[in-house]
Amino acid sequence: MTLFLTVILGLLLVILGLCADWPLWAWAASAALLTVVGVVTNRFLTPKPEAFPRDLLPEPDLPLPESARQEQRVAHVALPSSVADYDFSFSATVRWLVLDAPSDAPYISPAGLAIDAVLQRARVVTAQQPPHRSAFAQHQLDGSLATMRVESTGRIMAMAFDVSLSLPEHDRERLAKLSDVRKDEDVWEHERNYERSKRAYLGDDVLKDTGSAVVWWLSHNEKEVEGAVDRIGLLAQLSAAAKNEPVAPPFDHLVSPPRSVFADGTPDGHESADWQQPYDMGDASASDNGSGDGLSVDSLLEWFGFSVTDPDVDLFTERLIHLASVHGKTGAVDEIRRRFGYDPEEPPDDSAPSPGDEPAP
8 A cells, every 4th residue: 555655656756757747856856755755654654563373362263164964866756647556756866954943842853854855856856747758847947946945844955056956767658658649549540530530521512413523523524524424324323323322313313334244254345235134035046946037146146247248247157156056056056047048958067166265266
């Protein structure tokens, strides 16, 4: 302090002397004055020595001893979660401070009161969290238990730090399996609802009647009007099948008859043919007895597209004779022979290929 005051005063004197243009004797007088001020200031600020040393007093000022750390570690304490039978494993370091109490207050165990207070506070937090959110609940406990609070008896204040909260491994695996099952069930339920919605849309809206089906097809194929007309019969069948009803009479003529099937299971390529009509037994017996007049044979040739001048008609006639002979229709064999001028006494050519064989190249 003396040095500081001396320097400040010296600077002031220098500035004043330069401004006033002091003579040399004034500078010498100011230097003497500065020295006197420094000596007086030093004596005034120097403390007086004690009459008796402090360390020799009967009660010297010794440093206070450090108070013992009042804390305890608790580990693997089960705390409930929001789901029954799924408990968290809680660990933390509990620290407490004993408060002043009346002289007649009962003796307490500070550690027990502090641990119980901390566990009660932690239980309130964990009971509101699901078991699969242990990390989130741990951060909540870090904030909730980080403040010293007076416990219920008012004898101590307690807090906790270094908190650890976890879920046992087998419980985590079980929760993961349950979560996967719930997710699969949700997906399956959504797929079922989608399927129901789609069936209801098709059955109650699209295929409600033939007109709705035609309009639906046109909405997806706006430029194919002729295609919609060609498919009216098919759409009428779909609409009737969706309701388990026959085709409506206005559209019955647009529905194609069912395709016939040969005995070997091969479908016929013709949608409609005369031989699909009920078989006339009277005509068959007339042919077997040879009483026909040849009109039935000509109709058969015409149906197959043969004319009398067709070069393949002879080969076709031989195949008809062979087919009739195989089935024992002797009357039909004689009638065909007479119709085409074959000798009735001449046996049929068994070497002719059957209708199912391919002609030799």
